[in-house]
Amino acid sequence: MSLVAILVSAAAPAAAPVVEGAGEAGPGLPQMDASTYPSQLFWLAVTFGFLYWIMTSFVLPRLGGVIEERRDRIADDFDQAAEFKRKAEEAEAAYEAALADAKARARAIAAETRESLNEELAELQREADARVAASLAAAEARIAAMKEDAAAKVREAAAEVTRAVVEALIDETPTPEAVDSALNGVAKAA
Amino acid sequence: MIGLNAAGPMEQFEIVPLVPLSLGTIDISLTNSALWMIIAVAVSAAFFLAAIRRRALVPGPLQSTAEVAYEFVADMVRGAIGQEGMKFFPYVFTLFIFILTANLLGLFPTIPGAPHGLHTFTTTSHIIVTFALAILSISIVIVYGFYKNGLGFLKLFAPSGVPIWLLPLIVLIEFVSFLSRPLSLSIRLFANMLAGHVILKVFATFIVMLFGAGATFGWLSIFPFLGIVAVTLLELLVAFLQAYVFAILTCIYLNDAVHAGHH
Numbered sequence: 385m386s387l388v389a390i391l392v393s394a395a396a397p398a399a400a401p402v403v404e405g406a407g408e409a410g411p412g413l414p415q416m417d418a419s420t421y422p423s424q425l426f427w428l429a430v431t432f433g434f435l436y437w438i439m440t441s442f443v444l445p446r447l448g449g450v451i452e453e454r455r456d457r458i459a460d461d462f463d464q465a466a467e468f469k470r471k472a473e474e475a476e477a478a479y480e481a482a483l484a485d486a487k488a489r490a491r492a493i494a495a496e497t498r499e500s501l502n503e504e505l506a507e508l509q510r511e512a513d514a515r516v517a518a519s520l521a522a523a524e525a526r527i528a529a530m531k532e533d534a535a536a537k538v539r540e541a542a543a544e545v546t547r548a549v550v551e552a553l554i555d556e557t558p559t560p561e562a563v564d565s566a567l568n569g570v571a572k573a574a
Numbered sequence: 575m576i577g578l579n580a581a582g583p584m585e586q587f588e589i590v591p592l593v594p595l596s597l598g599t600i601d602i603s604l605t606n607s608a609l610w611m612i613i614a615v616a617v618s619a620a621f622f623l624a625a626i627r628r629r630a631l632v633p634g635p636l637q638s639t640a641e642v643a644y645e646f647v648a649d650m651v652r653g654a655i656g657q658e659g660m661k662f663f664p665y666v667f668t669l670f671i672f673i674l675t676a677n678l679l680g681l682f683p684t685i686p687g688a689p690h691g692l693h694t695f696t697t698t699s700h701i702i703v704t705f706a707l708a709i710l711s712i713s714i715v716i717v718y719g720f721y722k723n724g725l726g727f728l729k730l731f732a733p734s735g736v737p738i739w740l741l742p743l744i745v746l747i748e749f750v751s752f753l754s755r756p757l758s759l760s761i762r763l764f765a766n767m768l769a770g771h772v773i774l775k776v777f778a779t780f781i782v783m784l785f786g787a788g789a790t791f792g793w794l795s796i797f798p799f800l801g802i803v804a805v806t807l808l809e810l811l812v813a814f815l816q817a818y819v820f821a822i823l824t825c826i827y828l829n830d831a832v833h834a835g836h837h
Binding site: 426439 | 584587588589591595597600601602603604605607608611612614615618619622623625626629630631633637640641644645663664665667668671672697699700701702703706707764768
């Protein structure tokens with residue numbers, strides 16, 4: 385048996401029924417046998433109708449429902465996430481504000497402290513200045529008094545000397561007025 | 575010797591009555607075709623009912639698959655018709671799942687030695703089944719089209735912007751094209767299923783013949799075997815694709831009914 389013969393004999397049954405079917409109804413294409421149509425149509429209607437009923441009554445509402453539910457849930461979760469984000473941003477803003485506030489307060493306290501310290505310092509300075517000025521004035525007064533005192537004593541000594549000199553020279557006691565005027569004349573000349 | 579009594583490639587489409595039934599004079603016997611329709615509906619219903627048993631917010635694999643199917647068809651309907659088309663969603667979904675399941679079930683190999691009539695059967699390889707589904711879709715289009723638009727639905731045959739002298743010709747063409755819709759819809763699915771299964775069967779016959787030829791040519795049977803593997807993969811794609819095409823075309827035709835005025 386050659387290969388060709390085998391293939392031909394294998395293909396023969398494939399071709400034969402089609403050729404027969406093309407002629408009259410009978411053992412040809414089973415699809416063309418109209419006597420089977422009512423049964424096929426009947427069972428198609430029954431089975432397709434049943435499947436449609438199952439789908440519309442049970443499957444599709446529940447499947448659609450769960451898909452819808454999931455979509456809602458995801459949308460909700462997104463909303464919630466946005467809400468959380470908003471809250472976090474608020475908290476951050478509040479924190480920033482508190483921080484700025486604290487900084488400002490710290491600055492204020494620092495400035496206040498500095499000012500009060502400065503005031504205290506100035507006060508002390510003033511006090512010290514006053515004390516120094518007072519003791520300076522007292523010292524000056526003392527110096528002036530001593531100067532006056534010394535001048536008076538010098539004048540007295542000069543008068544004494546003058547009197548003594550005059551007594552020695554002319555043996556006459558000059559009047560104090562004369563001594564005074566003489567001393568004044570010398571003092572003016574000096 | 576199972577398999578060596580190779581049946582003709584058309585025998586797989588044979589309708590075999592299993593339980594004789596009749597409604598008056600009409601024969602509605604439970605046939606192998608009916609059995610496989612029942613299996614298809616049972617399988618898909620069981621799948622979807624199991625998938626929705628726990629309506630989990632985080633779905634398991636079963637529920638995920640069901641949701642993918644739901645979203646797939648829902649997007650198809652919304653894309654072709656728009657949001658108002660969602661009222662047809664249950665129908666399109668059922669149609670898609672029914673055809674898809676029937677197509678896929680037909681690709682299961684027959685258990686060797688199965689009794690006569692209990693071989694794997696593809697219900698969608700019968701023109702009367704696909705034609706009935708096509709007529710159902712077109713009927714919905716026509717009924718809803720007239721219900722929604724009244725006689726305005728007839729504008730479907732007269733596209734706007736056509737010169738008046740061309741109108742009779744255009745109307746004729748549109749009318750013929752409208753009539754051919756159920757035919758193209760049903761023949762496309764039926765012919766795809768038929769051809770795929772015939773090819774599978776022919777390859778299978780080659781294997782048996784070559785194997786029976788003994789040592790000289792027996793080893794050659796590996797080629798049709800590889801052919802079967804390839805065609806089966808292709809048929810898996812076709813099974814899905816044809817269900818999709820049927821559903822999307824139904825959506826496109828329904829769009830005509832929903833928006834009859836503008837096109």
